Amino acid sequence: MNPNEVLHEHNLKRTGCREGIISVIMESGNPLSENEIRDRLSGTFDRTTFYRSFKTLQESKIIHKIVVDNQLVKYALDNTITQKQEHAHFYCEECQSVRCLESIPVKTPPLPDGFKATETEVIIKGLCDKCQKNIHA
Amino acid sequence: MNPNEVLHEHNLKRTGCREGIISVIMESGNPLSENEIRDRLSGTFDRTTFYRSFKTLQESKIIHKIVVDNQLVKYALDNTITQKQEHAHFYCEECQSVRCLESIPVKTPPLPDGFKATETEVIIKGLCDKCQKNIHA
DNA sequence: GTTTCAAATGCAATAATGTTGCAAATGTAA
DNA sequence: TTACATTTGCAACATTATTGCATTTGAAAC
Numbered sequence: 001m002n003p004n005e006v007l008h009e010h011n012l013k014r015t016g017c018r019e020g021i022i023s024v025i026m027e028s029g030n031p032l033s034e035n036e037i038r039d040r041l042s043g044t045f046d047r048t049t050f051y052r053s054f055k056t057l058q059e060s061k062i063i064h065k066i067v068v069d070n071q072l073v074k075y076a077l078d079n080t081i082t083q084k085q086e087h088a089h090f091y092c093e094e095c096q097s098v099r100c101l102e103s104i105p106v107k108t109p110p111l112p113d114g115f116k117a118t119e120t121e122v123i124i125k126g127l128c129d130k131c132q133k134n135i136h137a
Numbered sequence: 138m139n140p141n142e143v144l145h146e147h148n149l150k151r152t153g154c155r156e157g158i159i160s161v162i163m164e165s166g167n168p169l170s171e172n173e174i175r176d177r178l179s180g181t182f183d184r185t186t187f188y189r190s191f192k193t194l195q196e197s198k199i200i201h202k203i204v205v206d207n208q209l210v211k212y213a214l215d216n217t218i219t220q221k222q223e224h225a226h227f228y229c230e231e232c233q234s235v236r237c238l239e240s241i242p243v244k245t246p247p248l249p250d251g252f253k254a255t256e257t258e259v260i261i262k263g264l265c266d267k268c269q270k271n272i273h274a
Numbered sequence: 275g276t277t278t279c280a281a282a283t284g285c286a287a288t289a290a291t292g293t294t295g296c297a298a299a300t301g302t303a304a
Numbered sequence: 305t306t307a308c309a310t311t312t313g314c315a316a317c318a319t320t321a322t323t324g325c326a327t328t329t330g331a332a333a334c
Binding site: 184 | 309310311312313314
């Protein structure tokens with residue numbers, strides 16, 4: 001599924017900013033921060049437009065935020081689009097990247113009486129494979 | 138352990154702001170946001186002092202941030218102080234409160250080769266017991 | 275291909291959030 | 305009580321996010 005199809009399926013107009021955000025995240029394969037996304041878009045859009053586009057894309061459940069540690073915000077495509085199942089995320093404290101760990105599915109544990117879950121997030125922090133290698137090099 | 142003892146054990150000076158932050162979180166029993174903490178402290182401290190106190194308390198591993206959803210930041214006492222084990226947190230999408238779910242311990246799952254974990258966070262989102270009751274009332 | 279109109283954009287103004295430098299005040303150990 | 309490093313509060317500044325509004329643009333109907 002390409003960005004335009006995604007937008008069309010969600011009844012959103014096809015605009016440069018929205019299209020750009022989706023395709024940059026798609027190409028990366030991993031969650032990106034707002035700045036990482038902007039850096040990868042050649043033509044720059046207004047800051048306001050970015051915020052509004054993110055908001056729209058989130059409201060339409062196309063992307064969602066992952067917030068880790070220092071208020072670092074990363075955006076990822078929704079599982080319905082990537083066709084991944086719910087999975088854990090790994091945050092590297094060294095290079096600050098976030099990776100999807102598809103090998104680790106997320107199960108919501110049984111909750112105390114009266115609580116009802118809609119979503120579960122698992123964030124594992126530590127050192128990623130690349131940084132580990134660099135340190136030992 | 139009272140706030141002063143905690144500060145002393147971590148070799149920090151006993152100041153009003155630090156003491157206040159710790160005791161408010163202790164009394165609440167659940168993570169609180171910066172504003173929630175300030176609201177509960179009668180005498181108000183400068184914004185800057187708050188930030189710096191939070192920073193100091195985090196650096197000394199007395200409190201830590203829990204970030205959920207909309208960049209909402211909540212502060213909780215460290216497990217070494219509360220003597221709780223690592224546990225999941227529940228975020229109520231209705232009343233925006235965060236609760237410690239001590240009945241749900243957190244286990245770090247086996248990671249792919251090359252990854253090394255230092256910490257795992259589990260945030261479950263949904264409706265808390267109180268809000269569920271109110272909706273059905 | 276044109277027309278039409280709601281929706282989206284970009285700009286400016288404003289608000290909210292976080293940081294830094296520095297003089298004055300405060301905590302603690304001698 | 306003294307001495308001194310640490311912390312505080314203020315002001316200035318930097319960064320991040322939001323709102324109003326005139327202009328532009330996408331896409332559906334003709």
